[in-house]
Amino acid sequence: MFKHNQSKKTDRNGFWLFGLIVLTIALLFLFPCLRDTKIPRIDAKIFAGLSLQVISLLVTWCVFWLIIKIFGKTNFKEGAMNFLIGDDGTYSLGRLQALVWAVVIISVQLSELFALTFNKGGNLFHLYQPVFSESAMWLLGLSLSSYIAVKQITLDKAAKAPRSWNYHTEKGKWEDILMGENGLDFSRCQMLLWTILAIAVFLSKSYLFNQELLFSNIEGVNKVYNNFFEEYNQKLLPSQGAEVFVPYLPWSFVVLMGLSQGAYIAKKLVPTFKWEEVKALKMNDLNSRLKEIEDQKEDLAEILAMSAKGVTQLDLLSKEKIESKITILSDQANKIASEISEIEGLLNQ
Amino acid sequence: MKKIAVLVGLGDYYQFTVNGNIKLKFVEQNVKSLMANLVSRGWEVPFPIFDELATKAHIIAKLTEALEQLGEDGHLIFFYSGHAAKLLNSTQARNDEVYFVTSNPRLTVNPPAPFDTFFNERDYIDFVKRFKDVAGKGHLITILDCCFAYGIVDAILDDTFYHSVLSASSANASARFRENSFFFSAFSQSWQTDLDSMDTAIDRVFRRNGWRGNYIIRPAKNFKNYII
Numbered sequence: 001m002f003k004h005n006q007s008k009k010t011d012r013n014g015f016w017l018f019g020l021i022v023l024t025i026a027l028l029f030l031f032p033c034l035r036d037t038k039i040p041r042i043d044a045k046i047f048a049g050l051s052l053q054v055i056s057l058l059v060t061w062c063v064f065w066l067i068i069k070i071f072g073k074t075n076f077k078e079g080a081m082n083f084l085i086g087d088d089g090t091y092s093l094g095r096l097q098a099l100v101w102a103v104v105i106i107s108v109q110l111s112e113l114f115a116l117t118f119n120k121g122g123n124l125f126h127l128y129q130p131v132f133s134e135s136a137m138w139l140l141g142l143s144l145s146s147y148i149a150v151k152q153i154t155l156d157k158a159a160k161a162p163r164s165w166n167y168h169t170e171k172g173k174w175e176d177i178l179m180g181e182n183g184l185d186f187s188r189c190q191m192l193l194w195t196i197l198a199i200a201v202f203l204s205k206s207y208l209f210n211q212e213l214l215f216s217n218i219e220g221v222n223k224v225y226n227n228f229f230e231e232y233n234q235k236l237l238p239s240q241g242a243e244v245f246v247p248y249l250p251w252s253f254v255v256l257m258g259l260s261q262g263a264y265i266a267k268k269l270v271p272t273f274k275w276e277e278v279k280a281l282k283m284n285d286l287n288s289r290l291k292e293i294e295d296q297k298e299d300l301a302e303i304l305a306m307s308a309k310g311v312t313q314l315d316l317l318s319k320e321k322i323e324s325k326i327t328i329l330s331d332q333a334n335k336i337a338s339e340i341s342e343i344e345g346l347l348n349q
Numbered sequence: 350m351k352k353i354a355v356l357v358g359l360g361d362y363y364q365f366t367v368n369g370n371i372k373l374k375f376v377e378q379n380v381k382s383l384m385a386n387l388v389s390r391g392w393e394v395p396f397p398i399f400d401e402l403a404t405k406a407h408i409i410a411k412l413t414e415a416l417e418q419l420g421e422d423g424h425l426i427f428f429y430s431g432h433a434a435k436l437l438n439s440t441q442a443r444n445d446e447v448y449f450v451t452s453n454p455r456l457t458v459n460p461p462a463p464f465d466t467f468f469n470e471r472d473y474i475d476f477v478k479r480f481k482d483v484a485g486k487g488h489l490i491t492i493l494d495c496c497f498a499y500g501i502v503d504a505i506l507d508d509t510f511y512h513s514v515l516s517a518s519s520a521n522a523s524a525r526f527r528e529n530s531f532f533f534s535a536f537s538q539s540w541q542t543d544l545d546s547m548d549t550a551i552d553r554v555f556r557r558n559g560w561r562g563n564y565i566i567r568p569a570k571n572f573k574n575y576i577i
Binding site: 299302303304306307308311312314315317318319321322 | 377381384385395396397398402407410
């Protein structure tokens with residue numbers, strides 16, 4: 001039954017992959033026609049620009065999909081979701097963010113390449129340069145750093161408490177991305193929202209850039225390729241003209257993303273407080289005390305049975321010492337037991 | 350003929366001190382195990398001295414008490430398991446003198462408690478001499494499971510006709526252990542053999558387990574074929 005379901009799922013994945021590849025190839029062939037359509041000029045430009053974004057995103061995703069198909073079989077899950085599975089077996093927001101940024105930045109480069117290839121004045125493929133704005137690099141770097149930091153924190157937690165580590169062997173769920181240990185996690189939600197907003201803004205800048213690559217002549221293309229937005233340079237403010245820059249995000253937004261990532265990581269470092277966990281720790285403590293009491297009683301009985309007759313003052317002291325140790329342990333065990341009862345009372349409220 | 354064994358063990362005690370000696374988990378178990386074995390072989394074993402009670406005064410008192418009960422041909426085992434240390438750059442005593450790290454309220458890292466406040470090699474040599482006077486025809490078996498163990502008795506090497514020594518380490522080395530004492534493990538697997546063959550028997554156990562050891566077994570001349 002399980003195998004049957006698996007093969008059905010694989011068939012469905014194959015169908016989607018095939019469909020995507022066909023759509024991508026069709027759009028690539030259709031693109032020059034779209035560019036030269038007789039619909040009003042302004043609409044044609046918009047349509048061509050948007051198609052270019054979609055095509056490049058699809059091509060990027062197809063490449064990722066092929067990698068997944070070839071290398072992506074693991075014990076946990078087969079398919080794209082492998083990229084999102086964290087070290088604790090759940091889907092990870094840090095990984096999702098790193099993946100999305102990588103896909104977006106690669107697809108933007110591809111769209112530039114396509115735009116030059118299908119330039120209105122002819123093929124300008126030879127002018128392509130893989131240029132990135134500093135802000136784009138920072139955003140990718142931030143998401144990758146966050147991914148590595150989260151991995152380190154997760155492994156550190158597992159190493160410190162291997163017994164209490166609950167490795168998820170079941171399938172990861174989408175809700176893992178937004179859920180913390182105590183339910184919906186605010187730091188995750190806000191980071192996801194900022195990321196979506198950042199990607200939308202970044203793609204819009206990329207759209208404008210591609211328009212230039214698609215419809216300008218060689219001089220225009222060379223100009224935009226060397227036009228990096230300098231936020232603190234008054235001469236290059238976008239408001240002072242319809243100037244196009246290498247796709248970028250304002251630095252204030254990069255700082256905001258950095259703060260958001262920082263809050264997300266910092267929250268992971270702060271331990272959560274749960275009465276169930278406190279109770280479990282107390283129970284462990286109680287059990288170890290009770291075992292020690294039993295051991296001490298057993299030892300005392302054995303030693304008394306084995307030791308030579310004729311008790312001296314020192315022997316009595318030795319016996320009393322073990323007995324007082326047992327008494328102290330018993331007192332500690334009683335105290336822990338009463339604390340456990342209090343916790344149970346709180347949990348039952 | 351009386352056969353008495355005085356057993357001393359300090360293990361948990363060290364966790365409450367701040368002198369850098371780590372807790373030895375195996376001590377209590379080893380003492381109990383040796384006690385059970387000796388009792389089954391007809392030895393009289395008074396209540397062992399553990400941890401806080403293992404002070405210099407208590408150990409001397411227990412040994413004296415045992416000595417008083419021995420006849421001239423009596424047999425006595427002294428077993429110590431715990432930490433021992435060697436004086437280095439000291440003005441208190443000879444620089445290579447060894448002391449058992451026995452229970453001591455002044456057990457601190459710096460300054461160290463005075464040499465004389467620990468049960469030390471001078472105290473034990475005095476006791477060996479007293480044993481010779483009281484039970485000259487008897488047999489004293491010293492079993493030391495600690496660092497620098499042989500250093501406790503190396504000053505009285507000549508008294509070998511009545512005194513057997515089983516030490517976990519040489520005078521200048523540490524005793525090896527992990528969760529258990531390697532020496533005690535090997536010794537407890539070899540105590541069916543006579544003292545003369547014990548060295549070979551212990552060596553066999555060490556080799557079998559791939560351990561490296563620096564133990565010294567020196568049987569008394571009059572008791573080479575003696576089985577504990």
